[in-house]
Amino acid sequence: MTVDGVRRGDDMSDVVIVGAGFGGLGTAMRLRQEGIDDFTLLERAGDVGGVWRANTYPGCACDVPSPLYSFSFEPNPDWSRLFSPQPEIHAYLRRCAERHDLRRHIRFGCELTAATWDDAAQRWRLDTTQGPLTARVLVSALGPLTEPQLPDVPGLAEFPGELFHSAAWDHTVDLTGKRVAVVGTGSSAIQFVPQIQPRVGSLHLLQRTPGWVLPHVDRPTGRVQRFLLRRVPALGRLQRAAVYWGMEGLVTSLLRQAPTLRALERLARWNIRRHVADPELRRKLTPDFRLGCKRILASNTYYRALAAPNAEVLTGGVREVRGATVVAGDGSEREVDAIVLGTGYGVLGNPAYGRIRGRDGRALSEVWHDGAESYLGTTVAGFPNLFTIIGPNTGLGAGSMVYVIEAQIAYVLDALRRMRERGVASIEVRAGVQRRFNDELQQRMRGTVWTAGGCASWYLDSDGCNRTLWPGQTYDFRRRTSRVDMLQYRVRTASTPAVAAATASADEAVPS
Template sequence: MAEHEHVRVAVIGSGFGGLGAAVRLRREGVTDFVVLERASAVGGTWRDNSYPGCACDVPSHLYSFSFAPNPDWPRTFSGQERIHEYLEHVADTFRLRPHIRFDSEVKQARWDNDKLWWEIETTGTASGTLTADVVVSATGPLSDPKVPDIKGLDGFGGKVFHSARWDHDYDLRGKRVAMIGTGASAIQIVPAIQKEVGKLTLFQRTPPWVMPRADRAITKAERWLHRQLPFTTQARRGLLWGIRELQVQAFTKRPDELGMVERLAKRNMYRAIKDPALRAKLTPDYRIGCKRILLSNAYYPALAQPNVDVVASGLSEIRGNTLVAADGTEAEVDAIVFGTGFHVTDMPIADRVIGAEGVSLAQSWKGGMAALRGATAAGFPNFMTIIGPNTGLGNSSMILMIESQLNYMADYLRQLNVLGGRVALTPRQGAVNGWNNRVQDRMKRTVWNTGGCDSWYLDENGRNTTVWPGTTTEFRQATRHVDVGEYEVVRPPAQAAPGTSRRKKKAGVSAA
């Protein structure tokens, strides 16, 4: 990295959010930007999650950028390798690689109140300090694995790894394997490894609702049609989007309507699980949709096999190679696979971002994540988050939300250009509170808050700071333009004009 290098925009991460931001920046005429990637390849979560059976639970034509349609998706629900290939293709097609700094992890990003820019320290092959007018954090909530603090884990004599850090050099054949967790990763891993392991023990705290997966190969004729007539690809995408938009009401306003979906899910289980005792273990006691609805045709059949045990109790302790559940059930294993999710409501990047008042984003969010329109946080000028607080989805494609946030990012930069000179925008605390209060008020009647479950959508205070309680159309409308009235304009003291916010000597921005 060049000494004292300065750029207009620094993007953190090269998954869907980071690559999408890079494409949009180029389309907006911004060429003075870098993408800081801690790994040696693009792809984000689709690079890191290479476990057996890894695939997307959103249809391929909807889980891709509208500006980069892929007519050659091989299946309706694509696997990890294909999605990773797609992201590599996006990086090449839009000539993004010259902007990407691989093996460059952000150690800290600190706002300079005097110069009105971000100082970014990176580690790795291109370690050094970079400054940027604007920082766009696109690390995503599914980037840092979460492993529970289990008593005795350090003393386990076998192999241990998280699903997002799969050890492909470890041979599972004939081994006694423990799968911890029953989330989206686990229900794909279990059927993928069940036939080769000697014994598989699934430690389940809460059973998931599992619906059939309508997956099939996309025919050569379909792919030919999509290549020859590109509008058919967009039409297919539009149909998939419309169906999911119609489903949102049941999740956000009328959860009782999901009873019929529960009956379909139970029928899916009953077809494969004949043992009444196992059925009882696998039947959820909460409203479907409260946790993410999972899709699989192979999960239940795998659990019914003689080499699989389901322990309907969370892992409590490890004694040597013996795993002990909360209910006292014991299992001797050779390997432990944690499918225990990620740091979603406590993203590690938040500890590394230091705002205008000298506090970290994590400290600012100690009472719960909150950002204006899911993008900007009070006290953090010219800092934006892609897939920020309350922008997640429970039934549709996150790419739709990402593209809406890219619209907001683009208009944010336009507003800075209109203001001119050395300038920053920081959201007013009142605007952040108002937006967050409206979101949380809408959240009260959603299935995620009334469904009777304890999901990863909730933070340690029991607040849902993860999911968007509306349609993707509503979010796109809310993020179409930046309302400058929701922000304070910050300039260096020498440039500040009457009526313009001036920095406080310590805080850096005036109070909202």
């Protein structure tokens, strides 16, 4: 039995947001600023923060300068460093939740188990670990870096020693004096390897592909600078703008494979030479693809750690694990006490996508099986009133995802505003509009370093198609998401016969 599309016993919210990381909290904060209070935020963990709550590995920090990796409408003048460490980012997000009174809207320990679009009632019917919900609008702020990716390595599950992923660091394990194998050489590994190398007995890095590592320009933020940023907010805005345009210049180089990239490659080679004296180790650590093809890394300590007497680099990745022995791709065998996986995440592979079912009953994971596509990374054909924060092709090869998240949130708010003003029950992007948009994306992607740089990265799907990154400047993305063009959407109003009939039937079914 339903009333206006709400099942008996259901809680109802106008907007339900899934995930309390940057995307979910940012959406909730902006809803509050717009005077919208009828929303619920579902968070399966016991605290806010998303990836910055979950990742607590040694050395965890942001690789985007702090002034840009924070909300423009919630500046923080008190970052201790130019590139903020994980505890400070987590604390910042917790302060945001407190300052905007969001905790009363959040259901902690509440996981979405099913979301089904009811086309007759024009509502989302949600099942959670804390009971059912009904919502007019569903915002997926799950993020792409939430599900650790475990490598498919024969024998790994039977390894008798300590085994964990960097995204779920086991702080009860003392690695002091132990023989430790590290699998992976990406953004996480270059941060935790220098932290654990001095205290382990031996460190064996199983490298499949080396990455380009530039010198890090991180530095502490002095007390005088923090004082000035607190007293003169305009300085903070100026600093943010300077960082932004500096990173946009790098994006231009990546898009056009400009000569600038050659200069950066020379700088990265110098970074290897200054820390690594052994020619053979230098060879192993030097990529054979263009800088930027994989995510650009930065560190002043990574190469130094790998050049230490107790460290070695084994090439070819990991072939198999036989008992306590890891076998590298090059055939080398090492007996180890612990294995740390720095193997990244299943991007766009969140299990929750299999629980969200659209107008025709198909799950989002089914629709995206042959390639994840959306419109502006934010709406998906066949899924009315669903908005995805950090959806397909919204990632960045350089720059701040918080900037992109803010642009998407503005798009969601504009959609809600237009729906309210026009009495619209639901909007759904037209399939043809989505198809043309993605054809344009892939056309623009050709020739960029991300597709033509000579590497196989996590940016690309199994068909070599880049479903991850935005193929342009971020200001172009913000321009295109600045307003909702309702002509690109199928629109149903509350007076649409199917909706009116469903509401009338519900009203008749309820005793007066």
